[in-house]
Amino acid sequence: MHPDQPIPDTACYCSALRQASRYVTSFYDQVLxxxxLRVTQFAILARLRPSPATVTQLAQSMVMDRTTLARNLQPLVREGLVHIRPNEHDRRERVIALxxxxxxRVEAILPAWRRAQARFDEQFGAERGAQLLATMRAVVDSGLHASGAAPPEDAG
Known part of the structure; x- marks a missing residue:
């Protein structure tokens, strides 16, 4: 392969999803x-907007492991945007609140985020965007992660 030739696309679902994620994340980061804040930080704050959540609840709702969530929370705590305290019902669990x-900050960023949403709908199509959201939610709810390793190859 010549060095100037583009690398061919693969049919890997994971690679395609990650490419799309990086592309859309970059767009939202530009708008915001x-x-x-980066869109990932805004997403955490927006999830906490209605009410505080335990670390476990927030990690599960964002489909993030607790370590990644903790790393993303550090700058938000440093900036005084969230505080973390022990859960009054279970001192081992921590509660995160805006x-x-x-x-x-969330209220101030919402207009820019809404512009990003509108631009996405304009460029991609509102109906296709709604279908994409439904598809991504279906992927998360599919149970794929819980199924463990890949199924055995066909023995027949």
Whole structure:
């Protein structure tokens, strides 16, 4: 293969999803760039907007492992946008909540996020976008992760 030739696409679902994710994440990060937050950080704050959540609840709702969530929470805690405290019912579990500053930041960023959503709908199509959301939710709800290793190859 000549070095100037493009690398061919693969039929790998994971690679295609990751490419699309990086592409869309980059777009949202550009739109939100004036806010000082990346879209992943905004997503955490937005999930906490209605009510506080335990670390486990937030990690599960975002389909993130607890270590990755903890790493993403560190700058939000440093900036005073969220605070983490022990759960009053189970001291081993921690509860994450927006601070007033965090709530104000979410409200300030929402117009830019809505512009990103509208631009996505405009470019990709609102109906296709709704189908994409339904498909991505179906992927997460598929049980694929819980099924463990790949199925055995056909013996026949």
């Amino acid at each position: 760039s004036g806010s000082g 601070t007033e500053s965090g709530r104000a």
